[in-house]
Amino acid sequence: MNQDRSHALFTRAKDLIPGGVNSPVRAFKSVGGEPFFAQRAEGAYLYDVDGNRYVDYVGSWGPMIAGHAHPQVLTAVEKTMRDGLSFGVPNALEVTMAEAITSIVPSCEMVRMVNSGTEATLSAIRVARGATGRSRIIKFEGCYHGHGDSFLVKAGSGVMTLGLPNSPGVPAALADLTLTLPYNDFDAATRLFNDAGNEIAGLIIEPIVGNANCILPRDGYLQHLRELCTKHGTVLIFDEVMTGFRVALGGAQQRYGITPDLSTFGKIIGGGMPVGAYGGRRELMEQVAPSGPIYQAGTLSGNPVAMAAGLATLELIQAPGFHDALERNTHALCDGLEAAAHAAGIAFTTTRAPGMFGLYFRHGPVETFEDAKASDTDRFNTFFHAMLERGVYLAPSAFEAGFMSSAHGPAEIKHTLEAAQAAFGTL
Template sequence: MTQSNRDLFSRAGERMPGGVNSPVRAFKSVGGDPFFAQRAEGAYLWDVEGKRYIDYIGSWGPMIAGHAHPEVLEAVRAVMGNGLSFGVPNALEVEMAEALCRIVPSCEMVRMVNSGTEATLSAIRLARGATGRPRIVKFEGCYHGHGDSFLVKAGSGALTLGVPDSPGVPKALADLTSTLPYNDFEAATQLFSEVGGEIAALIVEPIVGNANCILPHEGYLQHLRQLCERHGAVLIFDEVMTGFRVALGGAQERYGVRPDLSTFGKIIGGGMPVGAYGGKAELMRQVAPSGPIYQAGTLSGNPVAMAAGLATLKLIQAPGFHQRLEAATHRLCDGLEAAAREAGVTFSTSRSCAMFGMYFRESPATSFAEAVGSDVAAFRRFFHAMLEEGVYVAPSAFEAGFLSSAHGEDEIAATVEAARRAFAKVAAG
């Protein structure tokens, strides 16, 4: 019997908070009910009613080689017959550690975990333990998972203490979190000049992917690097989105800045639940059992996730892989902007290799304040018009989009044609 999206969402609402297991899936910011995926292949998703969508989410980034890539699936089949998890070391996690340290410029040692959130929480604990300092610095619009220290709103200025952004977050933790406006050189300098001796770590998405797609101003990441060095703070790049996507070695390779620690997510598991953090050996050796800073995980480095991740990393190291992705992203974004101009709709895009953002404003945002000032109502109309056309973009005006190597000329042309009709609907109101 064929299931319907609406019936499944109704059933889910009875047993799952909001009917979902992660908030953005509920379509709250765009309205309407979500669809339920049945399967995925290449650049496409199919829902339980059989409708096909060109997918620009890719499980929120990790499907850089496309869904259900045959080489990734074969790698999983080859190991899963031997067991899904052992709770003891296995050879594949050693291979993964060696691969990450070879690919990522700043990583001398790594520790596997089970999600991006776990990676960022662990990196913050390591930074606090290594420096003996309590304060962390984060940025407006950056999302580092749902750890208590990260769910803090910005104050009215660089030194204003944050307030918890969610019930259940102790105010004491909010008091130890400072929030800065992204791309603001002066605000970062001021904060470090006044409380630099308290700062254990500064954590940043080098390209902000959770306020759409905000690129760093020239020299900004280098400025943060210099501030951390001057004041003895640990610089953490959250590369859960940008890692292996905006360049093989991530944003740190693209912009030529080496953080002290980096965090990674599902892309190193081929989309399976996995994460990692890594960096300077002198820091990483302070993690148990080498050092006193405790972190553990029964499923960390499990063989199935490692097999999927190693197969994915092999695929993306093919000559020209990222150059082809970047060219495809430019074709898509240029086509979307042209379609918007034809319809008379104010629209702009940002892009970095296989990551892009869409803004219903004159130019791409360079800060969270600019991002939230875009026309959200126009985005909602555009989102639903594209969904009707069989194109799935993020169900939020404040999330980045992702291309994969499976998005070819046909998929991009179909997307741009769908956008022409969608922008016409936006223009009509």
């Protein structure tokens, strides 16, 4: 596979951009080799600057649930941008987006748009602290909520990929305000709340962990956290930047029947444009400026072009049977991969929810962060490159979830499984 132009671009980039990339996992540092540079994308496929085509299971890390360059989304963007790219004053599409989110997600009585998932999670934590008058927060080992200082303690995703369990630049005093729990451990959560419940402003969690590959909650676990937070006056925050509108129309909170106090969103509500949002109970959100004293602002928040792309995407995914089809295709892919691996005598298991999945080179099940870390990352790295050579692009890290879109159909799944059969044969 020729990648001469990608190599030349990466050489130039490394002189000008840290690591040659604008987000760490893109550098292929954990899997080895050099990244390819995208030229264009359409449907389920990415095309690089050297003319290679890949079935894409990254999907811009989640936003492209309807596939790349969907005509309905592009039309909405083109129509909106003719009137201007940014105004710095309110626009009608912001209101329409707020109406859409609050109608789809019942726990969100009010919502504030921001520009990224990181902005959304940072803002939600600020609201929790401001509303409760407490300082400490709880996060979970292996969960990643953006690169805010409070979240880079035992984070997953790119932090774990690079072998950085904590990040330089995070003051110890701030890190001390972040308590961590093992995901899916009922007793540990109970003990922590019994010891420090009256000090905890908020608990933030990925209801399905997508940054230690893909770990699903044990039966009753999210409900247990809901009960602990209610008992101790702690704000329960669901980070649905990844799962929102993907694993069900109303996100993981709909799928598991839990009502968080605050939720954060991103990815899909921007349709591929930079976006984020946080929302929740009215009494909490009314404390955000200018309604209340908790300050948060953003020059480009509610950008009309991002709103147009997101609204078009939300319209697409509300089609009857959309998520059912997404779930069927996710199962078909994961079942096929497991069958191919087992036929080759390789220890391999998958986890999956509608439209997202995890790949682990180990025997299952995978229910905890420790389980995820026990996966054979060297074998994954070899598999990653074998699949890339055969035109299938998986996330370039053993600790990142994969994503399906409605554009991934039987032909793409067939190609992927044929590539996997050959790739497993090289391990």
